[in-house]
Amino acid sequence: MNLKDKNTRMLKSKSESKHRVVVIAFLISVFILPFVLNQLGRTGEFWIWVTTEMVIMALFATSLNLILGFGGMVSFGHAAFFGVGAYTVALLMKKAGAPLGLALVAAPCVAAVAAAIIGWFCVRLIGLYFAILTLTFGQLLYMLAFQWYTFTGGDDGIHGIPKPAFLGPVNYYLLCLIIFLVCLLVMRMIVNSSFGLSIRITRENPERAKFIGINVRRYQLINFVIAGFFAGLAGGLFTELNRFAQTEFLHWSKSGDAIFACLVGGMYSFIGPAIGSSVLIFLHIFIQQIHQSLVEIWAIFLGLILLGVVLFAPEGLVGLYDKIFKKSRAS
């Protein structure tokens, strides 16, 4: 893995110009996309909604990958921060009448605080125990939201969150896209900073990281909080998109969704989780379009995809792409 990282970094300069053209072309097309879709009437509107969801979930999955891929820690409770962000927006806008801007600033901050508290306990544990404790805390928050009717509306959730008039589907898509791109840049900076490199050391060899003077727990905690921050933002954006917040957002199956996205896309690459998440959402919709009843066995499809990835392509789509198109370079 290390060697490969090094290779890709060394080769970056060579393929940089070609790489840049592809990225710019992709960016232009995602910015034009909603205007094209807008011409298509109702189906177009539906697809704008879907692509917005893809953008938001890509943010969620990328945030998880800070812990999962770069930190090497399996969190089954990441949905907790997504949910905290979602409920922050819902409660602030519905009950306190706060404007969207304020709510969207508050959501990641509240989620980061939650991540700091939960993470403080969790980073003390390693491996499986970390996974189970994050799962436990996530589920406790889920139960809390589920049972605290007067505050969170219980299993009804919170509905009818106001939407500012200027935020039509297209504008909201663009808002999410811009926020996502900014977050992506910030996360990329974090990952490539000395902090990000230290985090990778704690993944590869925590003992050695300790020897060279890295406070492993503190670094992991900070990483956990950063990931929680971005997950909270994703949750907030998702609530505004749907105009409701519900307990499902906090459930561990939601954390599972993000983990699958990372795995399918490739968790050892920065952009993999975003790709994986978009591909999975698209597949879900695609299967729904083929036949409504197929959605009921979506979990079987998802499970089979996962099995395939785990057994045959543990580095996901990005790894597969590298294997097929960059074979000569890897050597």
Added chain:
Amino acid sequence: MTIEFFFFILINGLSEGMILFIVASGLSLVFGVLRVINFAHGSFYMIGAFLAFSLSTLLSGGFLISFLLLMLLVPPAIALLGLGLEIPLFRRIYGKEHLLQLLMTYALLLILDDVCRVIWGGAIRNVARPEILAGSIDFFGQYLPTYNVFILVMGPLIALGLWYLLHRTRAGNLIRAAVSHPDMLGALGVNVAKVMTGTFMLGCWLAGLGGVFMSALANIDLGIGMQKIIECFAVVVIGGLGSIGGALLGSLIIGVGIAFLQLPLSRLAIVFPYIVMALILIIRPWGLFGKPER
């Protein structure tokens, strides 16, 4: 709380705890040998329960013999299902990263749970208790449901049987050796892969047996697999992963705890396993009986 009521809740909690023990000991055993925590273990349990239901509709209910037949047939069927999944899937991931192992078993959980939904649907089912176990027995002036007493007898019997198997037979020696010194065992010419497969099947057998017992104790639906795997996690966290004695204690704590919280605060009862799990992981992450790994 009257004394009758107290006894009633206690025996309910104990019998739930015994079933939990049967299932969780399988999870713990499998983890001990394979070092894989199997998310799909709860699904094996659920399939066992549903299979018992389907078989019971074929057999004429009410007779002890049909229930015994369920106990004899269903667990081996689940063990065979385990065999069919262990060889092509699990064998490929031993010794790989935790994450891949977790995700593979999670993928299995998704598939198996959905297959259950396709086959059995969302209806709530149960298996009729055989007549001889359906009544209640007089226990020092307390009337206790016979079926619960039956489970309370079966639970310790299974525990004893497991202990005997692990400590007094050659198969058990191999399993214990595979836990502590897998490389040495291989070097001594034992086929470790077979020991692992055998242990996995034993774990599935236990999950299936738990399912059979549960199908006649309470209603079963598609949620029981998820519910049980979380309770199992709580049990192995309390008792320490890989410890059978710890699993027994953990199961009784969880079973009785839930039963007693159910009435005054049913909300708290659902949260109880999580709270215990969080507390233990924070205070003593290796469990009450386990040893710290480092």
